[in-house]
Amino acid sequence: MSQYRDESPSSGPGGRLELKFMNRRRASAAIEHFSEHADASLLERTLRLTDGTPLFTSGLAPAEFWFSFGLHLARTHRGSTLNEYARIAYTFARFLENRNTTISQVVEADIVEYRTRRTEVDDISDVSWKKDETVVQAIFDFAIQENRRPDYPWFVNARRSALRQPTTPTPITRGLSEEEWLQFKQIGLLGRDPDGAPNPSFKTVWVMRNLAGAELALSTGLRVREFSTLLLPEVTAATTPSGGSHLTLKASAKRRRERRIVIPSGVLAHIQAYVRTDRAALLSHLGGRSRSRTQDRFIVDGWQPGCTTLRGEINGERRSFEVKEMPPELRAVTFARTERGVEPLALFVNSWGRMTSTRTWHRVFHNASNFVASYPGTWPAARDVHPHTLRHTFARRYLAYLRRASRSNDYQDEWGDLDEIVIVQRALGHSNLATTSKYLSGDSVSGVVEELFYLSTNTDETYAEIIGQLLAERTRGVDV
Known part of the structure; x- marks a missing residue:
C-alpha cells in the first residue's frame, strides 16, 4: 500500500490519521495490519478490496468512521477521481482531527473555518473548492445515512450555505478564439x-x-x-x-x-x-x-x-x-x-x-x-x-x-x-x-x-x- 503522509502533529486518540491505498499484492499485509483491531467481517471486506481503494487508518487501527467512508468512496468512484476525492476527504478529516472534533460534533462554524482555510490560506481556486464542496457534502450524506448524525451542520437559505458558493445562472465555460x-x-x-x-x-x-x-x-x-x-x-x-x-x-x-x-x-x-x-x-x-x-x-x-x-x-x-x-x-x-x-x-x-x-x-x-x-x-x-x-x-x-x-x-x-x-x-x-x-x-x-x-x-x-x-x-x- 502506498501512503500519503501529513507531518502535522496528531491529536487523535488512536494516533495520527493516515491515508493508504489498497494494493492486492499486499492484501495479506493489510490483514495483518488490522488483525488486532478489526472484526472478522471487516477483514473479509478488506480481502475483496480492489487496487486503489482508500484506507483511512489511525495508528494501527481502521480510523473510526473514515475507514467505512473510504470503502463507500470506492463503491461510487474509481481511478484518478477516487484518488483525488480520497485526498480531499483526508484533508478535511485531518482538519477535524486537529480541532478535536468528530463527524457527529461538527457545527457550521467548523465548515466556515474549513472553507476559509482552504480558499484563503491554502489559496485554492474556485474550481478546486467545488471539488472540496462535493466531497464534504458526500461525507455528511454518508454520515446521515449511517446514523452518525441527524442532519447537516450547515443552514441552507435559497441554495446558499456555509459550504456552497453562491450559485450563478450561467456556468463558467469558455472557449478560445x-x-x-x-x-x-x-x-x-x-x-x-x-x-x-x-x-x-x-x-x-x-x-x-x-x-x-x-x-x-x-x-x-x-x-x-x-x-x-x-x-x-x-x-x-x-x-x-x-x-x-x-x-x-x-x-x-x-x-x-x-x-x-x-x-x-x-x-x-x-x-x-x-x-x-x-x-x-x-x-x-x-x-x-x-x-x-x-x-x-x-x-x-x-x-x-x-x-x-x-x-x-x-x-x-x-x-x-x-x-x-x-x-x-x-x-x-x-x-x-x-x-x-x-x-x-x-x-x-x-x-x-x-x-x-x-x-x-x-x-x-x-x-x-x-x-x-x-x-x-x-x-x-x-x-x-x-x-x-x-x-x-x-x-x-x-x-x-x-x-x-x-x-x-x-x-x-x-x-x-x-x-x-x-x-x-x-x-x-x-x-x-x-x-x-x-x-x-x-x-x-x-x-x-x-x-x-x-x-x-x-x-x-x-x-x-x-x-x-x-x-x-x-x-x-x-x-x-
Whole structure:
C-alpha cells in the first residue's frame, strides 16, 4: 500500500490519521495490519478490496468512521477521481482531527473555518473548492445515512450555505478564439515571443509532446484523462481515406461511455513526429530500463498498429485485454517487450519512461499560461488555459461550423433529423443534452465565434477542413 503522509502533529486518540491505498499484492499485509483491531467481517471486506481503494487508518487501527467512508468512496468512484476525492476527504478529516472534533460534533462554524482555510490560506481556486464542496457534502450524506448524525451542520437559505458558493445562472465555460489559441500555442507551448522569435528563457523540455497533447485535445474534445492515457496501438492505426485516424474510447472515458473519436490528419502528423523524435530519443536513452516499479506491470508480448487486443503477462499470469476495455490504471502499467528491453506502451511518456499523469498535464498548461502572462500585451484568456478549455473550444467551434453547414444544406442527408447540438453531444460523450448546452452558452454562435476556426497545425489546414473530415467519416459509418 502506498501512503500519503501529513507531518502535522496528531491529536487523535488512536494516533495520527493516515491515508493508504489498497494494493492486492499486499492484501495479506493489510490483514495483518488490522488483525488486532478489526472484526472478522471487516477483514473479509478488506480481502475483496480492489487496487486503489482508500484506507483511512489511525495508528494501527481502521480510523473510526473514515475507514467505512473510504470503502463507500470506492463503491461510487474509481481511478484518478477516487484518488483525488480520497485526498480531499483526508484533508478535511485531518482538519477535524486537529480541532478535536468528530463527524457527529461538527457545527457550521467548523465548515466556515474549513472553507476559509482552504480558499484563503491554502489559496485554492474556485474550481478546486467545488471539488472540496462535493466531497464534504458526500461525507455528511454518508454520515446521515449511517446514523452518525441527524442532519447537516450547515443552514441552507435559497441554495446558499456555509459550504456552497453562491450559485450563478450561467456556468463558467469558455472557449478560445483563433488569436487566443495561437498566442497560447506559439508563446506558451513553443516558447516564442509575440513577434515569433525564440525566447532563450523558455526551458521546457517536452515541447513536441506538449504541443501534440494540446492539439489532440483541441481537435477531438478529449478530456485530459482520456488523451493522457492513450496507448500507441490506438493512434498508429491505418489512416482513413481522408488522411486521419479514429479510435474507440470506453474504459478510459467518463462513466465508461463508449464513443468513437476521429484524429485529424494534421494533428496525427504532429503525434507521429513526436513518436519518431522526442519519444524515441528518450526510450533510446533509457535503454529499455523504465524507472517504474516492476510489480503489477502488464508486459505485452507484441503489438501491431491498430490492434484491438493486447496479450501478455501480469503478476505471473497470462492475460489478454481488449484495448478499449483497459482502464487508466492498467494502461499506466502496460509495457511492451522490445529489442532494448521493456518500454512503455503509453503514447505520452515522461522522463522516467512512465505514462504522463493528468497532474503533469495540468502543470504543463499552468506553466504555459504563466509564460504567456509574462508578456503584458497578450490576451487574458491565453494566460489562463486548462485542458478542459480546449474541450470547450472544440464544442463551440464544432457547433458553429455545423450551424453554418446546416444553413447551406451541406450535410442534411447524413444528419437526418438530428439537431446540430445532438451531434456535438455525441462527439463529447455527454449522456445529458443539458450538459452539452452548458458548454455552448453565451456567445458561442455569434460574432467572431461564427467565423471558421483555423487550427494552424499547418498553414494549409483550417479548422473547417477538420470538421469537414469529421463529417466525412460519419458518411463512411464512423460514429464520431
